[in-house]
Amino acid sequence: MIPRYQTVLFILLLAASVIMTVLLWRQLDRAHQRMLEGQSSAPTQAPQVAAAESATLMVASDSDGSLQPRVLSLPLPSLEANPGARARAILGRLLDLYAASDAAHPVPGGAASIEQVFLLPELADDSSSGIENKKAGQNGPQLAVVNFASSFAANHPSGIETETLTVLSICATLQANFPRIASVRFLVDGKQIDTLAGHADLTRTYLTSQAVPTEVVTP
Amino acid sequence: MCMEDGDGRRSRAMGLICLGMAWMAASAQTPPVQVPTVQAPRYTVVVDAAHGGDDTGGHSGTQSGSQNGSWMEKDTTLALSVRLRSLLAARGIAVVTTRETDTNVDRVRRDELANHAKAQACIILHASLSGTGVHLFISSLAPAQPARIEPWSTAQAPWINRSLGLAGALNSAMQHAGLSVTLGRTALPVVDSMACPAVAIEMSPKGASGGSDHSPIDSLNDTDYQARIAEAVAAAIVEWRSAGSDTGAGQP
Numbered sequence: 001m002i003p004r005y006q007t008v009l010f011i012l013l014l015a016a017s018v019i020m021t022v023l024l025w026r027q028l029d030r031a032h033q034r035m036l037e038g039q040s041s042a043p044t045q046a047p048q049v050a051a052a053e054s055a056t057l058m059v060a061s062d063s064d065g066s067l068q069p070r071v072l073s074l075p076l077p078s079l080e081a082n083p084g085a086r087a088r089a090i091l092g093r094l095l096d097l098y099a100a101s102d103a104a105h106p107v108p109g110g111a112a113s114i115e116q117v118f119l120l121p122e123l124a125d126d127s128s129s130g131i132e133n134k135k136a137g138q139n140g141p142q143l144a145v146v147n148f149a150s151s152f153a154a155n156h157p158s159g160i161e162t163e164t165l166t167v168l169s170i171c172a173t174l175q176a177n178f179p180r181i182a183s184v185r186f187l188v189d190g191k192q193i194d195t196l197a198g199h200a201d202l203t204r205t206y207l208t209s210q211a212v213p214t215e216v217v218t219p
Numbered sequence: 220m221c222m223e224d225g226d227g228r229r230s231r232a233m234g235l236i237c238l239g240m241a242w243m244a245a246s247a248q249t250p251p252v253q254v255p256t257v258q259a260p261r262y263t264v265v266v267d268a269a270h271g272g273d274d275t276g277g278h279s280g281t282q283s284g285s286q287n288g289s290w291m292e293k294d295t296t297l298a299l300s301v302r303l304r305s306l307l308a309a310r311g312i313a314v315v316t317t318r319e320t321d322t323n324v325d326r327v328r329r330d331e332l333a334n335h336a337k338a339q340a341c342i343i344l345h346a347s348l349s350g351t352g353v354h355l356f357i358s359s360l361a362p363a364q365p366a367r368i369e370p371w372s373t374a375q376a377p378w379i380n381r382s383l384g385l386a387g388a389l390n391s392a393m394q395h396a397g398l399s400v401t402l403g404r405t406a407l408p409v410v411d412s413m414a415c416p417a418v419a420i421e422m423s424p425k426g427a428s429g430g431s432d433h434s435p436i437d438s439l440n441d442t443d444y445q446a447r448i449a450e451a452v453a454a455a456i457v458e459w460r461s462a463g464s465d466t467g468a469g470q471p
Binding site: 065 | 277
């Protein structure tokens with residue numbers, strides 16, 4: 001004959017085990033969700049649901065060292081809601097062209113080579129008024145910061161011409177689609193590095209006005 | 220007393236005359252004193268073979284299809300530098316090279332060598348598997364007026380116009396030699412800090428116009444192709460010198 005208190009204790013322990021199993025299962029599920037959310041949430045491809053818009057890509061050619069405009073229709077994020085994602089989508093399409101097997105300026109990597117594009121207001125250093133700076137930042141010139149994946153720099157072909165064309169085509173493409181972008185800086189994995197692949201200087205700020213060939217500038 | 224005094228004066232005068240004649244005779248036998256002449260300024264060219272040592276520059280990596288094996292940019296630039304040095308020296312031009320062996324020379328050291336040489340031309344040699352022909356680059360810095368003290372990172376700015384002239388001479392010589400040439404401007408730190416007319420020359424594989432059916436690696440390892448480029452560069456510098464660029468060394 002099992003004493004009554006032992007039966008009650010057994011039932012309590014069983015209930016506690018079931019509750020702990022459920023709690024553990026839910027914790028595990030939450031941890032898995034957190035891990036998935038911790039990965040890059042930024043889109044690597046332009047959203048297909050967005051309406052297609054025309055974008056001008058300044059496509060480089062190694063054969064003659066030129067930049068030629070190419071107008072494509074792309075689904076792009078809204079300029080007002082997320083200009084950084086829009087810039088990233090456009091530059092991603094440009095790098096997809098370079099990653100193609102028949103590219104005139106072959107560079108491996110494609111759209112995934114660009115981790116982020118930040119658009120920041122270019123604030124005048126000598127301005128003493130923060131309010132004026134804020135107003136100027138809303139409609140004034142912008143600085144674009146392009147953050148490459150380290151694999152892009154590691155696999156980029158080495159050479160003055162090829163590296164210069166990559167940098168200039170990115171600057172010119174940004175200028176063609178975002179007229180307020182006046183200057184561009186480059187990072188690799190969030191850090192400043194000396195050169196792209198041994199030649200082109202990535203420590204300096206590039207002016208977009210100097211990147212666009214004069215013969216293809218449209219008013 | 221008076222006679223003795225007069226004889227003494229006469230003998231001293233005779234002695235002085237004899238000493239004077241002896242000095243004149245001696246001076247007639249010694250070679251004439253060298254008048255310092257103003258020597259023509261030495262024409263100096265700096266040749267910078269890019270990369271070296273553990274800095275290989277571009278390399279063939281996993282590319283295949285070469286009959287001559289692998290390729291490293293540092294080897295091609297050094298081979299071009301040696302050829303160019305010989306060709307320029309044969310034309311009476313003093314050459315300062317930044318490296319003669321497979322060593323890694325710091326970028327700042329290269330600029331120091333170039334700026335101390337006060338050269339009339341600075342040639343920076345690169346090579347690449349990308350593109351075709353020869354690429355000529357000058358600094359993308361905006362031209363500036365010379366100042367008493369130039370910032371190190373923009374020392375090239377006052378020399379931009381003369382660098383353009385040198386690039387024009389190189390372009391003409393390359394085309395005359397049947398090489399395909401592209402001209403451009405770039406942000407290359409080693410050029411931006413040079414206080415001399417400076418042009419970066421990037422050797423790329425021969426294009427279709429060069430009549431080559433070789434792989435890019437074989438093309439860059441082709442000694443005849445390297446020799447054609449070196450001879451064209453030497454011819455351009457001789458032309459650049461004869462065009463009157465030999466004055467004003469060290470001045471933009």
